[in-house]
Amino acid sequence: MAGETVYLAVALDVPLPGLFDYSHDRPVAPGVRVRVTFGRRAMVGMVWAVREAPGVSADRVRPIDAVLDDLPPMPADWLRLAEFAAHYYHRPLGEVLLPVLPPSLRKPAAYTGARSAGGPVCRADRRPGGARARKRKDAAQAGPVDPAAGAAGAARLVPDPARDDEGPVLTDAQVRALAGLRDLLAAGTGVALLHGVTGSGKTELYLRLARDVLAAGRQVLLLVPEINLTPQLEQSVRARLGDRLAVIHSRLSEGDRLRAWLRASRGQADILLGTRLALFTPLPRPGLIVVDEEHDASYKQQDGLRYSARDLAVWRGHDLGIPVVLGSATPSLETWRHAQEGDYRLLSLPERAQAQPLPEIRLVDTRRARLEQGFTPQLLDALESRLTQGGQSLVFINRRGYAPVLRCASCAWVSQCRRCTAHMVLHRLGGRHVLQCHHCGDAMPVPRACPDCGDPDIQPMGRGTQRVEEFLAERFPGARVLRIDADATRLKGSAEALFARAHAGEADILVGTQMVSKGHDFARLGLVGVLNADAMLFSQDFRAPERLFAQLMQVAGRAGRRQGGAQVIVQTDYPEQTVYQALLRHDYERFAAHALEERRDLGLPPFSSQALLTAQAVRVRDALDFLEAARARAGALPEAAGVRIHDPVPLRIVRVARVERAQLLFESDGRGALHRLLRALLPGLDELARGAVQHWGIEIDPQEI
Ligand SMILES: Nc1ncnc2c1ncn2[C@@H]1O[C@H](COP(=O)(O)OP(=O)(O)OP(=O)(O)O)[C@@H](O)[C@H]1O
Numbered sequence: 203m204a205g206e207t208v209y210l211a212v213a214l215d216v217p218l219p220g221l222f223d224y225s226h227d228r229p230v231a232p233g234v235r236v237r238v239t240f241g242r243r244a245m246v247g248m249v250w251a252v253r254e255a256p257g258v259s260a261d262r263v264r265p266i267d268a269v270l271d272d273l274p275p276m277p278a279d280w281l282r283l284a285e286f287a288a289h290y291y292h293r294p295l296g297e298v299l300l301p302v303l304p305p306s307l308r309k310p311a312a313y314t315g316a317r318s319a320g321g322p323v324c325r326a327d328r329r330p331g332g333a334r335a336r337k338r339k340d341a342a343q344a345g346p347v348d349p350a351a352g353a354a355g356a357a358r359l360v361p362d363p364a365r366d367d368e369g370p371v372l373t374d375a376q377v378r379a380l381a382g383l384r385d386l387l388a389a390g391t392g393v394a395l396l397h398g399v400t401g402s403g404k405t406e407l408y409l410r411l412a413r414d415v416l417a418a419g420r421q422v423l424l425l426v427p428e429i430n431l432t433p434q435l436e437q438s439v440r441a442r443l444g445d446r447l448a449v450i451h452s453r454l455s456e457g458d459r460l461r462a463w464l465r466a467s468r469g470q471a472d473i474l475l476g477t478r479l480a481l482f483t484p485l486p487r488p489g490l491i492v493v494d495e496e497h498d499a500s501y502k503q504q505d506g507l508r509y510s511a512r513d514l515a516v517w518r519g520h521d522l523g524i525p526v527v528l529g530s531a532t533p534s535l536e537t538w539r540h541a542q543e544g545d546y547r548l549l550s551l552p553e554r555a556q557a558q559p560l561p562e563i564r565l566v567d568t569r570r571a572r573l574e575q576g577f578t579p580q581l582l583d584a585l586e587s588r589l590t591q592g593g594q595s596l597v598f599i600n601r602r603g604y605a606p607v608l609r610c611a612s613c614a615w616v617s618q619c620r621r622c623t624a625h626m627v628l629h630r631l632g633g634r635h636v637l638q639c640h641h642c643g644d645a646m647p648v649p650r651a652c653p654d655c656g657d658p659d660i661q662p663m664g665r666g667t668q669r670v671e672e673f674l675a676e677r678f679p680g681a682r683v684l685r686i687d688a689d690a691t692r693l694k695g696s697a698e699a700l701f702a703r704a705h706a707g708e709a710d711i712l713v714g715t716q717m718v719s720k721g722h723d724f725a726r727l728g729l730v731g732v733l734n735a736d737a738m739l740f741s742q743d744f745r746a747p748e749r750l751f752a753q754l755m756q757v758a759g760r761a762g763r764r765q766g767g768a769q770v771i772v773q774t775d776y777p778e779q780t781v782y783q784a785l786l787r788h789d790y791e792r793f794a795a796h797a798l799e800e801r802r803d804l805g806l807p808p809f810s811s812q813a814l815l816t817a818q819a820v821r822v823r824d825a826l827d828f829l830e831a832a833r834a835r836a837g838a839l840p841e842a843a844g845v846r847i848h849d850p851v852p853l854r855i856v857r858v859a860r861v862e863r864a865q866l867l868f869e870s871d872g873r874g875a876l877h878r879l880l881r882a883l884l885p886g887l888d889e890l891a892r893g894a895v896q897h898w899g900i901e902i903d904p905q906e907i
């Protein structure tokens with residue numbers, strides 16, 4: 203074969219549609235990476251197909267620079283997943299295939315130069331603990347080989363049977379749910395929603411099910427929403443299922459990420475635990491996908507390919523013919539509806555596993571209260587009495603920094619970002635205060651006096667985690683107050699360290715944002731206080747109540763997991779709102795029924811499908827004009843039948859880093875009509891966007907509107 207020119211259709215991560223033709227002297231299998239020159243840049247691309255003739259004239263086709271044969275071709279099912287994602291999210295293939303690989307596999311520089319040593323894969327394999335060393339270790343650790351499971355050729359490993367009785371005696375509800383999950387395994391396909399209240403032992407069931415899958419010689423993909431939840435789960439998995447585990451998330455070093463990816467994709471790891479990006483790891487023996495806290499917004503990628511890892515997990519499971527388990531105390535309404543309609547099998551854990559009752563919830567009406575730094579006397583009293591009893595408390599406020607805005611007492615000046623339509627947030631940094639914009643990252647010192655009128659009396663308004671921390675430390679001098687938020691955990695390793703201290707009981711009062719609200723199992727936590735929940739109540743986003751309810755249920759669920767008598771105090775101006783009334787009764791179903799009815803009346807998801815066209819320009823007028831033109835063009839297409847096209851509107855925070863943004867919402871009752879319209883519309887939009895529009899993009903199933 204060598205010598206004959208073939209043409210390779212190569213996917214590249216460039217913002218241009220289509221594939222790019224290169225030539226080579228022999229065919230290269232789809233799914234193999236190649237190094238090519240694009241314009242003047244060296245890039246890593248992926249071969250998608252071999253063609254007999256190029257799509258452009260042959261003398262313009264360049265040869266590829268090198269075939270990167272340090273890995274076998276990406277497997278067919280992985281290529282199908284990427285192809286589906288590209289198609290569904292309306293993106294060029296190259297913008298899916300390459301960004302989802304570990305970074306070192308898509309950097310041309312990693313393969314050139316004397317020190318590349320044959321590329322990152324070879325380097326990883328040569329390291330102590332790399333593949334070769336691993337192989338020996340794995341062989342030594344592995345249990346007996348199960349001859350019956352060897353159908354696919356590979357030697358299948360059975361976990362050590364002695365581990366079988368580990369773990370608690372299951373509750374009746376767990377036994378029933380586990381039987382349901384095992385039915386799914388036996389059937390080899392299907393989606394289950396494991397709806398279990400906080401602390402009901404969902405994790406325990408994932409572990410039991412994973413054991414079955416491992417025993418059959420298959421791999422488990424276990425997705426969690428947040429990096430901070432991986433250490434806790436990693437520990438349980440190792441303790442119960444052994445060390446054939448790989449962990450993937452975005453905070454790993456490139457080397458660690460590549461090694462974990464290699465171990466999973468070579469079948470050396472039986473369990474892959476990770477955040478959303480782990481979904482795109484090839485698995486040679488997949489047997490089960492679990493998506494824990496499936497409702498969590500972190501499963502949605504918010505830039506580049508705006509995919510939902512939860513939705514793609516369901517697709518991948520179906521494509522592979524393996525079961526998918528979605529777990530949550532507060533399922534997304536999309537998932538809940540699937541379960542109601544019978545598309546997903548609903549399995550419920552209505553009670554906590556350790557016979558602890560759910561915490562008592564109190565709504566404290568802040569309209570009539572005398573507040574001290576945002577705290578009602580009821581909450582302060584409750585904190586006080588927990589302190590005396592030696593219990594731990596959590597004050598939850600979803601706002602980081604010291605205060606959301608600085609204001610002049612005598613004129614109208616407020617700390618406004620120069621580059622965004624947003625306030626600059628006051629932060630304490632070391633011993634000083636600075637102003638920071640949460641949208642563009644701009645920072646500036648706090649002015650000594652009002653820049654407009656010169657009055658030195660400028661005051662912080664409202665409060666964030668830092669101010670709450672400061673207040674509590676003053677108010678309760680003996681208490682150890684520990685703040686956990688994005689600022690406190692910025693340094694590598696600091697999140698682990700802070701959570702370890704919280705878990706070890708080295709804090710009496712935790713102050714935290716949503717980071718602390720999910721998944722954690724703090725042993726002594728008996729009181730949760732919620733400040734400022736109302737901020738989310740009246741957002742224009744139709745999903746705001748759903749998110750607020752889920753967040754409150756989650757944070758409430760941190761309390762009293764090991765001891766009774768736990769309490770949750772939610773301060774609100776609107777105790778009569780449905781969200782709070784349902785929360786009071788821990789009643790997800792009531793909330794979901796109410797919210798679904800509203801969505802049905804308004805034709806909103808899950809009763810319709812949505813897509814959002816966004817545009818950016820220096821002036822919002824230009825973005826709006828473009829969207830208006832797109833709207834007119836879309837409306838004139840025959841595919842527009844059955845699709846509702848809304849009016850273009852500026853984003854709520856219209857300007858970020860001197861760029862103004864607007865959006866146009868498409869909605870239809872059926873998914874098909876919406877996608878047909880987009881497929882007809884999108885290819886022509888670049889032409890409309892010429893001139894003032896800097897960027898436009900399409901987002902399918904947007905989560906924030
Ligand atoms: N059958 C059981 N008997 C006793 N304890 C159990 C049982 N099942 C689980 N547990 C324990 O109960 C606690 C809560 O379980 P787990 O973390 O699995 O709940 P969860 O439903 O995942 O909670 P959340 O949704 O709040 O994260 C854990 O400490 C777990 O070890």
Ligand SMILES: [Zn+2]
Pocket residue numbers: 619620621622624639640641642643644858859
């Ligand atoms: Zn800004």
